[in-house]
Amino acid sequence: MPSYPGPHNIVTAQLQNGLRVWVYENFESQTVLVEGYARGGSINESPGQKGLANVTATMLRRGSTTKNYDTINEIVESVGAFFGFDAGRHTMGFNAYSLAEDVDLVLDLLSESLQAPAFAAEELDKVRKRFLTQLEERRHSTRAMAAITFNQQLYPPGHPYRISIEDEIAALKQFGREDLAQFFREKVSPEGGVVVVVGAIHAEEAIATLERTVGRWRHPQAQPSTQLPAPPVLKEKVVANVHVKGKSQSDIVLGWPGISRRDKDYEAVLVCNTILGRFGLGGRLGNHIREELGLAYYAYSTFNANLGPGTWRIAAGVHPMHVSQTIAAMLAEVQRITAEVVDDEELEDVQRYLTGSLPLRLETNAGIAGNLLTMAWYGLGLDYLLQYERRIQDVNKEDVLRVARTYLHPDRYVLAVAGPSAKEA
Amino acid sequence: MITDRLHIQTLKNGLTLVVKDVHTAPVASFWLWYRVGSRHETPGLTGISHWVEHMLFKGTSTRPKGDFDRLIQREGGHFNGMTWVDWTTFYATLPARRIELAFDIEADRMQHALFDPEEVERERSVIIAEREGHENQPAYLLREQVQAASFLNHPYRHMVIGWKEDLQRITRDELFEHYRTFYTPNNAVAVVVGDFRTAEMAATIEAFFGDIPSGPDPPPVRAVEPKPRAQRRVHLTGPGGAHYLLIAFRSVSASDPDFFPLVVLTAILDGARGLPPFGGGGLGKAARLHRALVNSELALAVSASMAATVDPYLFTISATVQPDQDLAAVEAAIFDELTRLQEEMVGQEELARAIKGTRAMFAYGSESISNQAMWLGLAAMAADMDWLASYQQRLLDVSPEDVQRVARRLFRVENRVVGWYVSR
Structure with a gap:
């Protein structure tokens, strides 16, 4: 059995500022990857601040009080390294990736950006313009508009998980430097956050370097909300069509509220989703819509699980003339997976795939770090990867049917279609 | 360095092997490369190389459609195919002890892909859907026009996916002919990297591919782009x-x-x-x-x-x-x-x-x-x-x-x- 990261080879520590550290040494590589989550993300935006967490994350990379954006880029790119920030619903993510010899340099920059961000007005204006145009580009993307429309039908106005291009545009035009500084100071905290280090560095050195750099970042005033928003309730079928002109193809998203990452059914949902829309060229959905009917290049299902419940969705891109036929095929597969237990062979295939592919997912520092970060953030335990095979094998046919019936409903769903009219295409 | 400790060998049938052992993870990756892509296409048959690549997932005389995907994934593997201007490649990454499965599948479909007429028709509409997905993006539409304007004579002028007008007309027999012309051991390079012993691995690949007969040399690409004279x-x-x-x-x-x-x-x-x-x-x-x-x-x-x-x-x-x-x-x-x-x-x-x-x-x-x-x-x-x-x-x-x-x-x-x- 391969030696996966676990309690025997992951070194843990806690920094002075409350960040919990996991280090996994990998001297087979020449690089070091650092990834972390501070607490506080888009759910902490006030009404009228849609997109503020994202703008704040982008602006963290755009200069500190002692180094402007150009200078930082000069330094980090002179050694071919990367660092950056990204906002999630509940997190402010940070990362750094470099050759092992440059880890101090890049962590110094990362840490300085966290401790003394400039949020310079001139850079904010540039970011604002870029984001405004990107939002306009999304309006012209059938994929983006199908996803946004699905989200809007599922989450009512005012829900923190609701996406709104209009609200984001309105808010973007208003943000000033102080809005960002205040959000960062009051809503983003290292306390209770996690950071993982994977690569060609000794654990002791990694922890000392972190303590000297990001460990000095403190936000004593910060109080990110720990309350999860109420999950959406879906009482009936909801259908929405969005016209996107001048396109050749329509995108379809059909889905339901899903589960959170710590849900006891996580592995059963993972197995069920893999059967429905992942295994082979898109699971049963791919077999039906692509392989049997020849309607789509992509047809699949996916789910996201966060601190709070995410969604479980089916998606496909098809010619506008084939939208109705594709939706019918999607619903037929939902009907089938909620009505009948899956075949023994099908279940075994998927269990073997999910367990057998673990070494591939742990091949690179990025693969290892991504898994460790999820384990650390969601409190899955140091031994999660060692337990993973058993957890997947423990899922039986009845579990698959049970989660399908709990979350997927052939007569109650949100359906969003974005594309041209059949006449146009 | 990536080229350290490479084992390179040409089999009697012309297949080139590139073998390298790497022991960083219990994984091996096999890539079979054919010298065929949009560069080898003629007017009226644009997109045919990419379409042939798709047809190699549609079954052989001994393995029905869907079997390849299932067999590889059951072992925890990941696999796909890609077509580009100069080449087409099929790859699978697997736990190292199961890499032979990839050799077995690739040796099979190098020779025995079916090109069933019904599958050809279904795949025609899948590929047109793939193309229409691209057409939804302005940057794709621009790229296609710029590329076409960039070459007067060389087949690099069309996109790998081909023109929709050709995709609507290419026949099953033309696809099969393209396959037979270019999918030969003498037109291919097999690369395997991973956690194994190199000498053993080279012998194993030879056992799977060594008896496949070589084919005639594929026709050379004759088109040469003339010297540009105009913006x-x-x-x-x-x-x-x-x-x-x-x-x-x-x-x-x-x-x-x-x-x-x-x-x-x-x-x-x-x-x-x-x-x-x-x-x-x-x-x-x-x-x-x-x-x-x-x-x-x-x-x-x-x-x-x-x-x-x-x-x-x-x-x-x-x-x-x-x-x-x-x-x-x-x-x-x-x-x-x-x-x-x-x-x-x-x-x-x-x-x-x-x-x-x-x-x-x-x-x-x-x-x-x-x-x-x-x-x-x-x-x-x-x-x-x-x-x-x-x-x-x-x-x-x-x-x-x-x-x-x-x-x-x-x-x-x-x-x-x-x-x-x-x-x-």
Whole structure:
């Protein structure tokens, strides 16, 4: 059995500022990857601040009080390294990736950006313009508009998980430097956050370097909300069509509220989703819509699980003339997976795939770090990867049917279609 | 280095083996490369290579459709196929002890793919759907027009997916003929990298592939692009949230000595990368184009692109531009940067950054065994293993004079096509 990261080879520590550290040494590589989550993300935006967490994350990379954006880029790119920030619903993510010899340099920059961000007005204006145009580009993307429309039908106005291009545009035009500084100071905290280090560095050195750099970042005033928003309730079928002109193809998203990452059914949902829309060229959905009917290049299902419940969705891109036929095929597969237990062979295939592919997912520092970060953030335990095979094998046919019936409903769903009219295409 | 400890061998039937043991993870990756892509297509049959690649997932005389996917994934493997201008490749990455399954499947479908007429028809509509997905993106529509305007005679002029008009008309027999012509051991290179013993692995591959008969040499690509005599301009309008600009210059082949100065030049304009076109990206914010266009707010994003190809392909610069900005000003600013490369020598510091950045990008990319196998295969298709072995040293040998010479060679008015997509 391969030696996966676990309690025997992951070194843990806690920094002075409350960040919990996991280090996994990998001297087979020449690089070091650092990834972390501070607490506080888009759910902490006030009404009228849609997109503020994202703008704040982008602006963290755009200069500190002692180094402007150009200078930082000069330094980090002179050694071919990367660092950056990204906002999630509940997190402010940070990362750094470099050759092992440059880890101090890049962590110094990362840490300085966290401790003394400039949020310079001139850079904010540039970011604002870029984001405004990107939002306009999304309006012209059938994929983006199908996803946004699905989200809007599922989450009512005012829900923190609701996406709104209009609200984001309105808010973007208003943000000033102080809005960002205040959000960062009051809503983003290292306390209770996690950071993982994977690569060609000794654990002791990694922890000392972190303590000297990001460990000095403190936000004593910060109080990110720990309350999860109420999950959406879906009482009936909801259908929405969005016209996107001048396109050749329509995108379809059909889905339901899903589960959170710590849900006891996580592995059963993972197995069920893999059967429905992942295994082979898109699971049963791919077999039906692509392989049997020849309607789509992509047809699949996916789910996201966060601190709070995410969604479980089916998606496909098809010619506008084939939208109705594709939706019918999607619903037929939902009907089938909620009505009948899956075949023994099908279940075994998927269990073997999910367990057998673990070494591939742990091949690179990025693969290892991504898994460790999820384990650390969601409190899955140091031994999660060692337990993973058993957890997947423990899922039986009845579990698959049970989660399908709990979350997927052939007569109650949100359906969003974005594309041209059949006449146009 | 990626080319250390390579075992290279040619079997009696002409199949080239490239074998390398790497013990960083209990994983192995097998890539079978055929010298066939859009470069080998003739008018009326554009997109046929990509379509043939799709048909190789549709079953053989002994394995029904869907079996390949299932067999590989049941072992925890990951697999797919890709078609590009010069090549088609099929790959599978598996737990190392099960890599033979990939040999078995590839040896089978090199010889026995079915091309069932009903499957051909279903796949016709799948590929047209794939193309229509691309057509939804303004940047794709612009690229297609610029590429077509960039070549008068060479088949690099059409996109790999082909023209829809051809996809509607290509027949089953034409697909099968294309398959039989190009899918032969003598037209292929097999690359395997992973956690195994090299000598044993070479013998195992030989056992799977050694008895497959070789075929006639595929027909040579005769088209040579004539010397360019005229700048061309392409203007599109359509819906969109931004304007898009794409400038293409006829470039150099991988085996041209100027390829390496062009790699350095690309890094100076837009940041270092690994092996183009699959070298990763993300650097470039300190590079010249970003400074001149993005920092100055003329454009929202800008990037340069080059590729290692058999024949001279394209060096491109693309930009995404805010709706209230003037594309002419963006275009002029790009030309200013190119003129600067022609007139002023680049400094040692910029050269050093390009070299160090490339070293880092190779280190990042080499963490993945699949990536190593891909780079080895790509090198075999575009040039050879010596070319890859000397890659980083040849970058170190590039002088400021070399960069200037290549800038003067490429960035000429008659050598370019300028494309605008204006959103309305």
